Amino acid sequence: xxxxxxxxxGRITEAQAVFTAAIAPARSCRAFFFEILLARDLILHVLDxxxxxxxxxxxxxxxxxxxxxxxxxxxALAQLLGGGLSERVLQEx
Numbered sequence: 001x002x003x004x005x006x007x008x009x010g011r012i013t014e015a016q017a018v019f020t021a022a023i024a025p026a027r028s029c030r031a032f033f034f035e036i037l038l039a040r041d042l043i044l045h046v047l048d049x050x051x052x053x054x055x056x057x058x059x060x061x062x063x064x065x066x067x068x069x070x071x072x073x074x075x076a077l078a079q080l081l082g083g084g085l086s087e088r089v090l091q092e093x
Contacts, residue, residue, distance in 0.1 A: 007045035032069045039063040044083045
């Protein structure tokens with residue numbers, strides 16, 4: 001939530017730091033669904049922003065791995081991502 005607020009206020013550097021800091025513990029705790037949501041928000045609210053030097057391609061492998069780590073239908077889960085990410089996540093590396 002804080003990352004989204006920073007992004008909405010145009011504080012892209014702060015938003016990126018918040019999202020990145022939140023992804024690490026989600027991954028280490030194997031909380032893949034939270035990692036998916038955080039990576040998606042990082043991509044949509046920060047990396048797609050014109051003032052961000054990084055791009056969404058840098059986070060797609062992380063997002064793809066988290067989607068595949070969850071049990072069940074990866075394609076169905078990827079459809080929930082929005083922002084044109086579902087097709088990219090389902091592509092092979």
